Amino acid sequence: MNNLFRLDGKVALVTGAAYGIGFAIAEALASAGAKIAFNCREEHHLEKALADYRAKGIEARGYLCDVTDEEQVQAMVAQIREELGAVDILVNNAGIIKRIPMHEMSREEFQQVIDIDLVGPFIVSKAVIPGMIEKGHGKIINICSMMSELGRETVSAYASAKGGLKMLTRNICSEYGEHNIQCNGIGPGYIATPQTAPLRERQADGSRHPFDSFIVAKTPAARWGTPEDLMGPAIFLASEASNFVNGHILYVDGGILAYIGKQP
Numbered sequence: 247m248n249n250l251f252r253l254d255g256k257v258a259l260v261t262g263a264a265y266g267i268g269f270a271i272a273e274a275l276a277s278a279g280a281k282i283a284f285n286c287r288e289e290h291h292l293e294k295a296l297a298d299y300r301a302k303g304i305e306a307r308g309y310l311c312d313v314t315d316e317e318q319v320q321a322m323v324a325q326i327r328e329e330l331g332a333v334d335i336l337v338n339n340a341g342i343i344k345r346i347p348m349h350e351m352s353r354e355e356f357q358q359v360i361d362i363d364l365v366g367p368f369i370v371s372k373a374v375i376p377g378m379i380e381k382g383h384g385k386i387i388n389i390c391s392m393m394s395e396l397g398r399e400t401v402s403a404y405a406s407a408k409g410g411l412k413m414l415t416r417n418i419c420s421e422y423g424e425h426n427i428q429c430n431g432i433g434p435g436y437i438a439t440p441q442t443a444p445l446r447e448r449q450a451d452g453s454r455h456p457f458d459s460f461i462v463a464k465t466p467a468a469r470w471g472t473p474e475d476l477m478g479p480a481i482f483l484a485s486e487a488s489n490f491v492n493g494h495i496l497y498v499d500g501g502i503l504a505y506i507g508k509q510p
């Protein structure tokens with residue numbers, strides 16, 4: 247039974263895994279035996295991440311690659327194949343958010359979020375699926391969101407992208423399940439990373455950010471999640487333990503989606 251969750255000999259590509267959720271997921275997959283490849287756009291992020299992985303005893307391979315650039319992605323996947331082997335596990339983690347009221351958001355700003363958060367996972371999945379078909383197995387994990395199910399003010403582009411990513415997950419499941427490729431999503435709740443730092447900033451008087459208090463009241467676990475909370479679910483969906491789980495979005499949210507919220 248223990249081997250069900252092992253990833254020895256597997257090659258995992260985690261996009262955007264220089265820090266935050268991607269870094270924690272890559273660390274988890276490495277702890278289960280996977281060889282780790284990751285990418286990001288900024289060289290200084292890459293260099294620091296390589297040092298951080300080494301500090302944890304992980305010899306990760308890092309690539310400067312923008313997930314929205316199909317040529318860069320195809321070249322990166324080919325280089326991973328040469329250096330580590332064909333990708334067995336893909337985690338589409340790279341993503342951004344822009345918090346702007348929709349009527350004030352430019353088309354370019356909306357498009358940038360869609361390109362990175364939805365088109366990027368399409369481009370990277372398209373690049374690795376042929377190798378997975380050739381191998382006769384594959385795991386694709388798309389990092390969705392509460393916004394795959396819910397909306398809120400100022401995140402129209404992000405919610406549109408993450409809602410689309412939920413359906414891309416189900417479509418990859420539908421189209422490639424017969425090749426023993428499982429495509430599932432992880433839907434994190436509110437996780438303490440650089441992406442959500444603005445929502446947790448202390449106020450001038452030292453009090454908690456109103457959104458911080460709001461999320462704690464909306465979460466049965468009464469806390470923000472940490473990237474480490476996603477490690478076990480990622481190992482599960484990357485391993486043989488989930489070979490008959492397909493097209494599923496696993497929400498790792500401390501119960502937010504089940505809860506009306508604490509009475510003020």
Ligand code: NAP
Pocket residue numbers: 261262263264265266267268285286287288289291292311312313314338339340341342362366389390391392433434435436437438439440441442
């Ligand atoms: P983060 O701290 O902002 O990290 C994002 C990572 O993605 C960085 O390494 C960034 O590095 C990379 N990246 C951004 N755009 C990229 C691109 N075009 N190509 C390649 N790499 C790119 O974000 P996070 O909070 O860890 O979130 C990671 C994922 O989880 C995102 O998809 C996010 O939407 C999702 N998520 C987050 C939360 C949360 O509460 N934090 C909850 C649910 C879902 P570079 O800037 O160097 O490229």
Ligand code: GCO
Pocket residue numbers: 343345390391392393398401404433434435436437441442445
């Ligand atoms: C926001 C947050 C959320 C989280 C996450 C929740 O502004 O509402 O950034 O979108 O990032 O996606 O699951």
